[in-house]
Amino acid sequence: MSGKAIQERYPKGYCHCYGCGTLNEHGLHILSYWDGKESVCEFHPREYHIAMPGYVYGGLIASLIDCHSIGTAAAAAHQDRDETSEELPRFVTASLNITYLKPTPAGEKITIRAHASEVKGRKVLVAAELSAAGQVCAKGDVVAVEMPDSW
């Protein structure tokens, strides 16, 4: 994956997220890449990110889908608005629904793909799919809302 990641295009004051903030030195540093239709994220869990030996922790899966979907919402809304600036709008999560289809094997690269199923003003609906070792292990549906100016 090449080019700038979505999270590298957030306004500098909003890059502290534990999941995806480029400025959070303890964080997971989730990076998402947008191709104009869908976004892709690849992630290698650390060896202690387990639910039990051999399987990835479900809370990490929720975190990956959350940050990646919020990034997807930002990229889709920016494109929908025909904006030319490199900087992306910052969205937050209104709801996060994860379905765990099968245990995610540890020791494998995780790939998440997501797209916006609806862009409506400040609200974007995102559908995400997480896979590892060639199998879809979890699905996510996220309602993303643009951050209120008051924040």
Added chain:
Amino acid sequence: MSGKAIQERYPKGYCHCYGCGTLNEHGLHILSYWDGKESVCEFHPREYHIAMPGYVYGGLIASLIDCHSIGTAAAAAHQDRDETSEELPRFVTASLNITYLKPTPAGEKITIRAHASEVKGRKVLVAAELSAAGQVCAKGDVVAVEMPDSW
């Protein structure tokens, strides 16, 4: 909160969870206490567990609700079965639905309360509520399923 936590009553082979495993040295060590009707968890996020300065990371909130709800399912199922052993059954997450009602303030103790709304064989439905500084900030609905023997 006194007595043994739910997570201290899991079988020893199933205590490696990054969220709540007593044997995961890098983990969050979420602990839940069951009073026969509901369960309570208190958690102090680390200073880097933020979505942005001042607000707690949503992925952490999902993780807390996930592990606490799975623990609640285990305690409720154990009680429903009238089992006398101290050891609890181990559940896993089939689905995790989080609604973020308002931003969770950083620097505050987080409290999560949960109860089983339905116990049906190997499946338990759990409703959870997360609050900080006296306000409910997120709600969770979790479908928990008892871990297959094949694991």
